[in-house]
Amino acid sequence: MITAKAPGKLYIAGEYAVVETGFPAIIVALNQFVTVTIEESHEYGSIVSKQYQENSLYWQRQGDEMVFDNRDNPFHYILSAIRLTEQYAHQAGKTLRVYHLRVNSDLDSADGKKYGLGSSAAVTVATVKALCAFYELSLSNDQLYKLAAIAHLDVQGNGSLGDIAASVFGGWVAYRSFDKQWLADIRPTVSLTELLEMPWPSLSIELLTPPAELSLLIGWTGSPASTSHLVDKIALAKTERQADYQNFLAASKACLEAMVEGFRRNDLAQIQAELRHNRAILQDLAHFSHVAIETPILQKMGALAEAIGGAAKTSGAGGGDCGIVIIDRAIETEALFEQWRANQIERLNLAVHLVD
Template sequence: MITEKAPGKLYIAGEYAVVENGYPAILVALDQFVTCSIEESEAEVGRIISRQYHKNALQWHRLGEQMVVDNRDNPFSYILSAIKVTEEYARAFARELRIFDLHIDSQLDSESGKKYGLGSSAAVTVATVKALCRFYNLPVTKDEIFKLAAIAHFEVQGNGSLGDVAASVYGGWIAYHSFDRQWLAQQRKYLDLRTLIELPWPDLKIESLKAPSNLQLLIGWTGKPASTSQLVDKISLFKARQQKEYHQFLEESKHCIQRMVDGFHNADLEAIKNEIRYNRELLKQLGINSGVHIETPILNKLCQIAEDFGGAAKTSGAGGGDCGIVAIDRNSNFKQVLTEWTANKIEQLPLSVHFIENIKGEIKHHLIKKNNKY
């Protein structure tokens, strides 16, 4: 049996802006995983088995008189897409396709089914691609795994930056600039998959970051899950209607992330904290302008408690629920934050940053080299 795993993620800053080509965000990979195990089937049928996902429900809505099913929050859609794309790649290497059983185990949702917003769809896509690449003995680097998983994920979701896929592939702290997904969709129609994987992708840039030694990351969960896809859809309407305000948000977010990346390079925790606070204000204003509830009252409370004890806090990801993150000096008495969170029914997620080794040299076209280190 072949087993591979992929970590969950959280956004630190740059949400919403990162869905535009070339705009940056900072993410972190966490030590909770989706594990994919694969073995050849002895029967004439294969199975996809998941302890967590068997009770998963589909969402649907009306479009006129039609019933439209939304697969974007269904993990099986990502698993099937990952299989389809990876097997297409395997055929390019003259591999004979086989029948197999696929076992999925996720730590990213709780035993009781709580969804924490840790990027389970990206992680299950990455884990499935990695396992199948080993199953078919495909010569892939992390760069190629990212591209395969990004294609598989995008063909289900249809929006988003794919930054969560990057975090699951490369691990640690990363600065991620989203690539041109319209270009990808167009080239997918005309190019064979192997050629598409080998090409440099427009605007894609990924940089590994080293956090200051005194940076303590705290993660709080609000108890309310949120649908990233649906929130991004709503922001797209604001983009179409108020282009000037949206463009101003993009530019301010870009400069904020650039300053935050400099904070990482200089091991300057205060600079990082200042930009987290600034990014929070940008997102709050985006929410007001668009009518999207990015920072809910409970997320506001989470942030305010952290600020009271010297931390810099904001929503993580699309907002509307899920998690908030805090950057705070690990030498401070940050446990006061956790005590106050508990008193306000905010659950601390006791997660750590997960690093993946052997990144060096594998992002062939896109990784920025800093001070002779990746």
Template sequence: MITEQAPGKLYIAGEYAVLEQDCPAILVAVNQFIRVSIIKSKSGTGLIHSKQYSQSSIHWVRRGAKMVIDNRDNPFEYILAAISYTERFCLEQKVKMKVYDLYVNSDLDSSDGKKYGLGSSAAVTVATVKAILRFYNVAFSNELVYKLSAISHYSVQGNGSAGDIAASVYGGWIAYQTFDKQWLANELAHKTLSDVVNEAWPGLKIQLLTPPAGLKLMIGWSQKPASTSRLVDETNANKAALNGQYQEFLRLSRKCVLKMIAGFEHNDIQLIKKQIRVNRKLLQHFAQINQIAIEIPRLSKLINIAESFGGAAKTSGAGNGDCGIVIADRNTDTAFLEDKWRQNGIMPLDFRVHQIRVVD
């Protein structure tokens, strides 16, 4: 049996703006994993099994009189897409297909099945791609895994930046800028998958960052799950109407995140903390003009408690639930801060940054 794993992720800064080209974000991989195991089937039929995902709900919307299933929160859709594109790539390498059983095991949910918001759909996509490539003895690099995973994930989700894919593939702290989605769609329509993954993707940037000595990342969970894809849908629908304000948000977010990247490069925790606070205000304004809830009361409480202890805090990812993050330093009393969180219904998550060995 072959087993591959991929870590979950958290956004540190640059959310929403990262959906556009030339707008960087900072993410971190955490030591909670999805593991995918694969073994040749002993019969003529294959199996895909996950004990965590067996109770997944199906969401649907009404389009006129038609009921349309929304599969973007169904993890099996990402697994099937990852299998489809990875096997397509393997077939182009003249690999003979086999029948296999595939088992999925996840740390990315709480004990009662609630999502932490660690990018489970991205992690299961990455782990599946790696497992299939390993099963077929196809040599792979991090870049190949990223590109196959990004294509697979986007084919299901239809939106997003694939920053969570990059974090699950490369690990550690990363600065990330997304690729040109229209270019990719055109390439996939006219070229082989092998040709597309071997090309340079316009706009794509993935830079590994080294955190300053003494920087501490703290994570608090609101205990309220959120749906990223539906929040992104809402803001995408408003882009045209908010054109001037939206462009200003992108400009200011880019400026903020570039300063934060400089903080990593110059070992300047105070600069990083300052820009975390700037990014929080940008997201609050973005939520206001889009009339969406990013910083719900539980997350505001999480942030305000952290700030009272000297940490710089904000929501992580799409918001409306899931996690908040805190950049702290040696002067932050993390034990007292976490006690205060617990008293207010916020669960501290004792996760660590996960580094991944570079595969060229």
């Protein structure tokens, strides 16, 4: 039996701008995982998720094609990852086989709460990793990122793919998105094997080392957010308020470059200052786009953290989900967590996951 896992993620800074080619963000991988297991089968295969037992899929082979018994399913990212990885395996001369694939995720709570930790990216990466082990394919992390990014993009159609980078590389990641139009143009002209080996324009993935005194706190507001819905609203504002949007991009880029420099210089104060700066930049974006990035409860969470010396902001698209705090670990935080609980903010006791 083959087992592979991939971590969830949270955005630290650079949200919304990162969907544009070459614009930076900082993302962190967390120690909550999607686990995929694969066991060879013979007559028929299956795809089963512990979270979605009633939607299990059963399939057979017709040549190299996977043929499914039931068409309406929630497993689009898994199927896209299988399709792309098996295409790569086929080009590598591997014989495609039948197997049972099982998925289990601890990115959401046991009672079904959605924390916004990037489960679609993690399940895509874990599926690709498991199939690469199953078919004995040796991929570098760079190639694994590219294969999973294509699979994810084929389903979602937009986004930065930074969550894929976090799930593949782990730790603290400084990320700039590749040129998606270039990818769309070149895909029909080269093999998948060639595509994974060539450099992708504007793509940059740099692992960062945080200062030893840096502590990351995560609070969940109890209201899941629809990232795709919020991104669609920002896309509309991009068209209608072009000058404002370009100013937002420039400000975000300068802020993130300064924050990355703070990591390189081991400077907690600079990292905190730029996190606050990024929060203000996102508030400007929210104002001219009429998108509620900071909900009242996220504002409350941030105010309570700032009062004891933490730097706080929303994480990801906002509109709910998680807020983050970067604080000196020498500062006592138990009273803060009590205030969060009194305001219906759940502390997620998670740690940064480093890939071995």
